[in-house]
Amino acid sequence: MDRSIFLSLALASLLLGVVSARDWNILNQLKALGSSSSPSSQDGIVSSGLSTNLKRYCESWRFNVEVHNIRNFDVVPQECVSHVQNYMTSSQYEDDVERAVDEVILHFGSMCCSKSKCDGMDAWIFDIDDTLLSTIPYHKSNGFFGGEKLNSTKFEDWIRKRKAPPVPYMVKLYHEIRERGIKIFLISSRKEYLRSATVDNLIQAGYYGWSNLILRGLEDEQKEVKQYKSEKRTWLTSLGYRVWGVMADQWSSFAGCPLPKRTFKLPNSIYYVA
Ligand SMILES: *[C@@H]1O[C@H](CO)[C@@H](O)[C@H](O)[C@H]1NC(C)=O
DSSP: OOHHHHHHHHHHHHHHHHHHHHHOOHHHHHHHHHHOOSOOHHHHHHHHHHHHHHHHHHHHHHHHHHTTSSOOOSSOOGGGHHHHHHHHTSHHHHHHHHHHHHHHHHHHTTOOOOTTTOOSOEEEEEOOBTTTBOOHHHHHHHTOTTSSOOOHHHHHHHHHTTOOOBOTTHHHHHHHHHHTTOEEEEEEEEEGGGHHHHHHHHHHHTOOOOSEEEEEOGGGTTSOHHHHHHHHHHHHHHTTOEEEEEEESSGGGTOSSSOOSOEEEOOOOSOOOO
């Protein structure tokens, strides 16, 4: 090939790349797809490119939710609902949970409160929904996976059925911590009137032997979850507990004072609790 033709071709494709990358927008892509009438082989290429782009867009949306760059979202963007569903029901999700669990074990290392040395003041905090108990079956049966705002009436009806399975690997982690002589506190944004359903469900799923199950009373219902949870941590600290860490699927479980020594975030891009 003639060198100058080659160069101008290379330059042209480079410019094309720059333009399309800068102008790339998920909604434009969807509009383009929607307006194409007759399917042809070229549409096939376009739509497979689109699904790759959509996958990447949704994965970066999900990632930015996890690292808390994206906050206060009401619903998952419509075009990413199936991506979120695929992830939350995938073995990758389970691997990610397992990795977090491994890191908790590493955090404890050989530090162990042997019964003789133990003063009973070492504490650990777990959230409940999507930390100990999975709400995935609710989202499966309701078919939304964050695509619609959570209907709390329906969600609480589901909680009352006591059918939430444990999140993978969490029963084992829970007991490993408990057997080290560390007291386990469950702090959940579930309402107080769901106590018996919550206790039954936790026990059926394999969790027992916690020191306290803290639910939201009437006086807490007006507060943002992060304020309610930070007040409960303040209370634990005022009793003299050393909080080794908090494990939760929402950033609101870690926010505010007192800061725990470590926080462990489990993946959840279905909903955001402020
Ligand atoms: C929530 O679900 C209940 C029961 O299915 C329904 O009656 C109610 O209208 C729903 N609320 C909203 C805001 O969609």
